[in-house]
Amino acid sequence: MPTFGRSFLSHWWLDPAITYLNHGTVGATPRAVLEAQHAWQRRIEAQPAAFLFRQLMRLTPDDAAAPRPLLRQAADSVGAFIGAPGDDLVFVDNASTGVNAVLRSIALRPGDEIVVLDQAYGAVIKAAEFVARGVGAKVVVAATPFPVQGDPTEAYADAVERALTPRTRLAILDHISSHTALTLPVAAMTARCRARGVPVLIDGAHAPGAIDLDVAAFGADWYVGNLHKWAFAPRACGFLWVASTQRAATHPPTISWGLDVGLTQEFDWTGTRDPSPMLCAPDGIAFMRDVLGLDAMRAWNHDLVWRMAHELSARWGQPFTTLESMVGCMASVALPERIDQLGEAAAPALKDWLFHERRIEAQVLAIDGHVCVRLAAQVYNDESDYERLADAVDEWPA
Numbered sequence: 001m002p003t004f005g006r007s008f009l010s011h012w013w014l015d016p017a018i019t020y021l022n023h024g025t026v027g028a029t030p031r032a033v034l035e036a037q038h039a040w041q042r043r044i045e046a047q048p049a050a051f052l053f054r055q056l057m058r059l060t061p062d063d064a065a066a067p068r069p070l071l072r073q074a075a076d077s078v079g080a081f082i083g084a085p086g087d088d089l090v091f092v093d094n095a096s097t098g099v100n101a102v103l104r105s106i107a108l109r110p111g112d113e114i115v116v117l118d119q120a121y122g123a124v125i126k127a128a129e130f131v132a133r134g135v136g137a138k139v140v141v142a143a144t145p146f147p148v149q150g151d152p153t154e155a156y157a158d159a160v161e162r163a164l165t166p167r168t169r170l171a172i173l174d175h176i177s178s179h180t181a182l183t184l185p186v187a188a189m190t191a192r193c194r195a196r197g198v199p200v201l202i203d204g205a206h207a208p209g210a211i212d213l214d215v216a217a218f219g220a221d222w223y224v225g226n227l228h229k230w231a232f233a234p235r236a237c238g239f240l241w242v243a244s245t246q247r248a249a250t251h252p253p254t255i256s257w258g259l260d261v262g263l264t265q266e267f268d269w270t271g272t273r274d275p276s277p278m279l280c281a282p283d284g285i286a287f288m289r290d291v292l293g294l295d296a297m298r299a300w301n302h303d304l305v306w307r308m309a310h311e312l313s314a315r316w317g318q319p320f321t322t323l324e325s326m327v328g329c330m331a332s333v334a335l336p337e338r339i340d341q342l343g344e345a346a347a348p349a350l351k352d353w354l355f356h357e358r359r360i361e362a363q364v365l366a367i368d369g370h371v372c373v374r375l376a377a378q379v380y381n382d383e384s385d386y387e388r389l390a391d392a393v394d395e396w397p398a
């Protein structure tokens with residue numbers, strides 16, 4: 001395995017004076033991918049109208065004889081990476097947009113229910129609540145086991161099933177939970193929903209790049225993922241995979257010229273925008289494969305965060321009981337009792353202090369009332385970054 005670490009910062013524009021332990025939050029784009037993006041932008045600006053309307057996408061139904069539009073070619077590359085034909089996925093700006101597309105596409109009636117996990121991303125819950133309240137439907141929060149004792153597969157599937165009722169119209173299931181940073185058994189949870197006839201949207205905002213992915217294998221109706229987090233696409237770039245049974249019913253939140261032509265036409269043009277992040281999605285994938293090595297990158301990130309989660313927990317006198325199978329490139333660790341007893345307000349205070357006083361970017365958050373830090377590991381991190389964090393936490397004067 002190659003030795004990654006701080007020397008790899010040279011592949012990014014990240015300020016080396018900052019200890020960057022929060023790759024998961026908005027990603028960080030490698031220089032090589034940004035250069036590819038600038039090349040696309042120069043090509044677009046040479047003839048913007050021709051590029052956007054003649055090369056990028058096609059608003060008419062597919063004509064097999066015509067050259068494949070550039071956005072579809074990019075979708076083909078992403079599809080090959082996530083286990084799906086390119087035309088089964090569409091680009092969206094981010095996971096939030098993909099979630100909103102699905103929420104706006106389901107037919108809800110008063111009294112209907114949308115199930116979300118209690119570990120769901122807050123903004124996703126808000127989007128579900130907004131759509132539900134507009135029609136007199138409601139959001140039901142499934143209580144999931146955390147910390148997990150024993151085999152998580154059955155425990156999580158049971159937890160989701162308990163939240164389903166005959167009024168459930170959609171279940172949104174997290175693949176990698178945001179705060180707790182757990183890789184959840186989405187296939188088992190999805191199977192329980194599908195057995196009850198409940199459509200499933202998997203929120204995989206953190207999954208592409210971080211873990212191996214075969215989106216079609218989960219049996220869900222939709223899978224949304226970000227490519228700008230762990231797959232190194234420029235911001236903003238995500239995708240929405242749509243099962244064939246849902247293609248006709250799925251629409252983007254912004255309706256434009258492609259309405260009623262087909263899924264890909266609807267999403268490939270949602271009004272004038274900069275398509276360069278999406279066109280560079282293949283460059284992010286190539287960076288992982290050809291520059292870092294996909295397996296080597298994942299092995300480094302997982303091994304580093306797993307070891308550091310144990311080391312910091314031990315140093316802070318806290319248990320770390322998360323199963324290794326549930327850890328990808330991030331792990332949430334409880335902070336020392338001295339900080340925990342200050343209550344949830346300590347989380348933003350410590351996060352700000354680390355940033356302003358120690359130049360450490362780390363995600364400090366409250367989980368079930370406990371103050372935790374979500375450690376992220378990327379190839380530009382090494383042990384020294386986490387040691388700086390641990391030293392700084394010890395020095396926090398609060």
Ligand SMILES: Cc1ncc(COP(=O)(O)O)c(C=O)c1O
Pocket residue numbers: 024025094095096097120121123124174176177178203205206226
């Ligand atoms: C689980 C989950 N879902 C959705 C999102 C939203 O992602 P974005 O802000 O790129 O739309 C995030 C962001 O971190 C997330 O962690």
